[in-house]
Amino acid sequence: IKLTSSLAGVTFANPLLNAAGVHCATPTELDEVLASAAGGVVTKSATLAPRDGNVRPRFQALPLGSINSMGLPNQGFDAYLAYACAHQQAATAPVILSLAGLSLADDLAMLRRVQESDFTGLVELNLSCPNVPGKPQVAYDFAAVTRVLDQAFQFFTKRLGIKLPPYLDLAQFDALAAILNRYPLAYVNAINSLGNGLVIDPLTERPVIRPKGGFGGIGGAYVKPTALANVRAWRQRLNPTIGIIGTGGVRTGTDVFEHLLCGADLVQVGTALATEGPAIFARLTRELTAVMATKGYQTLADFRGKLQVR
Numbered sequence: 001i002k003l004t005s006s007l008a009g010v011t012f013a014n015p016l017l018n019a020a021g022v023h024c025a026t027p028t029e030l031d032e033v034l035a036s037a038a039g040g041v042v043t044k045s046a047t048l049a050p051r052d053g054n055v056r057p058r059f060q061a062l063p064l065g066s067i068n069s070m071g072l073p074n075q076g077f078d079a080y081l082a083y084a085c086a087h088q089q090a091a092t093a094p095v096i097l098s099l100a101g102l103s104l105a106d107d108l109a110m111l112r113r114v115q116e117s118d119f120t121g122l123v124e125l126n127l128s129c130p131n132v133p134g135k136p137q138v139a140y141d142f143a144a145v146t147r148v149l150d151q152a153f154q155f156f157t158k159r160l161g162i163k164l165p166p167y168l169d170l171a172q173f174d175a176l177a178a179i180l181n182r183y184p185l186a187y188v189n190a191i192n193s194l195g196n197g198l199v200i201d202p203l204t205e206r207p208v209i210r211p212k213g214g215f216g217g218i219g220g221a222y223v224k225p226t227a228l229a230n231v232r233a234w235r236q237r238l239n240p241t242i243g244i245i246g247t248g249g250v251r252t253g254t255d256v257f258e259h260l261l262c263g264a265d266l267v268q269v270g271t272a273l274a275t276e277g278p279a280i281f282a283r284l285t286r287e288l289t290a291v292m293a294t295k296g297y298q299t300l301a302d303f304r305g306k307l308q309v310r
């Protein structure tokens with residue numbers, strides 16, 4: 001049984017990575033994911049300048065998932081570009097560089113820096129951060145998405161993927177796919193956390209996190225049906241040249257299998273990684289292999305995207 005997978009010409013020993021934002025903000029955390037059974041690692045989304053992020057408590061694990069309003073705390077673009085360049089020689093496993101500018105200008109400035117750098121790997125432009133106060137999500141404004149991709153592809157010739165939030169209306173998939181299919185995107189990553197949920201502690205009669213009155217992105221089991229629907233909807237609508245990373249609600253090998261069945265090329269783990277740590281990747285590869293063995297599949301291609309119609 002082989003778990004190898006490729007995305008935009010980059011080969012991964014297995015399809016599993018962390019989700020941007022989880023266990024990836026420092027070189028130590030990034031090294032720990034690379035040292036684990038993960039097939040690759042993605043950096044915390046970088047802003048041009050380092051950020052402290054929102055006030056604490058800003059993350060809360062829950063019985064069925066998590067809520068977070070981190071506010072983009074990160075070491076800044078230079079730190080993650082340096083890490084990505086240093087590790088692409090090591091070729092242990094691919095590093096995906098995640099970017100989340102606070103403005104169109106910042107997105108373009110970081111992409112220009114990557115274009116001029118030695119980094120030749122995958123770049124993930126995060127258009128879906130729900131937690132920067134006063135900053136609307138770019139990905140829910142289709143004109144803004146068009147603007148950033150128009151301007152980016154004027155100069156960017158390396159491998160560019162985008163991180164999208166969940167969409168809940170089929171007309172939105174149709175409209176945005178028509179836009180995305182115009183660009184030489186390496187991939188689409190679906191989904192980011194389900195934005196602006198509210199979790200309350202009935203004992204204290206307060207929200208469980210402090211920023212934004214307790215409003216934060218929801219992850220974990222709560223969002224798996226929405227994540228699978230978004231992966232499936234993009235696979236059905238996007239050019240085959242555009243790969244898909246499935247993110248959302250992954251806790252077991254069966255969850256990984258379901259994302260692959262919906263068409264994902266790679267699968268990312270957020271909430272469950274935050275609670276279990278990088279050892280989860282050994283468990284997930286073991287469990288995915290067991291699912292494949294039970295079903296008689298040898299490779300991921302044997303079942304990727306082959307969800308049957310009822």
Ligand SMILES: C=Cc1c(C(=O)O)[nH]c(=O)[nH]c1=O
Binds near residue numbers: 070217
């Ligand atoms: C990049 C900021 C994000 C954050 C954050 O830093 O608050 N949390 C998420 O769930 N998704 C994000 O994209």
